[in-house]
Amino acid sequence: KNEVEQSPQNLTAQEGEFITINCSYSVGISALHWLQQHPGGGIVSLFMLSSGKKKHGRLIATINIQEKHSSLHITASHPRDSAVYICAAFDRDDKIIFGKGTRLHILP
Amino acid sequence: DTGVSQDPRHKITKRGQNVTFRCDPISEHNRLYWYRQTLGQGPEFLTYFQNEAQLEKSRLLSDRFSAERPKGSFSTLEIQRTEQGDSAMYLCASRDRAGTEAFFGQGTRLTVV
16 A cells, blocks of 8 residues: 555546545655646646645645645646646655656546 | 756667766755656655765665765766666655755656667
8 A cells, every 4th residue: 555645546527627636645744745747747846735725826735634634626627737646745754755646637 | 046957858878878867956955856757657766865965765776776966966866777667757856954845856758769
């Protein structure tokens, strides 16, 4: 079992829908990172959080330390949001443990 | 600061050749990470540094792989006697001392032919 689990693995939605991607982790962490990767592209940092909630434009990330769970939400989704979204946890040794990613496809 | 910079962005090499990649982290970020990502897979940990000290090295790294960060700033990853299985995207990331931010480079895509 991977120490960082994401769900769903694949998600297809219509433009405008509210999107939620979940991340659960089983190790102690110092911070959690949400990343975006377009096909063939590099990795872009979206959020890094260790508690509470962060918002940037249409993206919202939340984390519940007690439940070892984080969510990434996208409001008013758009085809340009189509990408792989990766949850990555910094463990207590400062190593980054990656989830396997969620492939999001937004249909126009 | 323009972010984490990796060079080259793309490298095509013949099997058996040596290649070296460079990563320039965010200024004053003391932690630097190397990851490898093969097509359709998530990134896999290779190694990481705190300042110039290499703290951990993955079992994925054979003795053909070596990484250095001699002055605690930029880092190099060298692969000797490349094999086709080394074809992948090699990613670098850096993190600040306080642990409040981390950034990834665009990666170096290696193709071994």
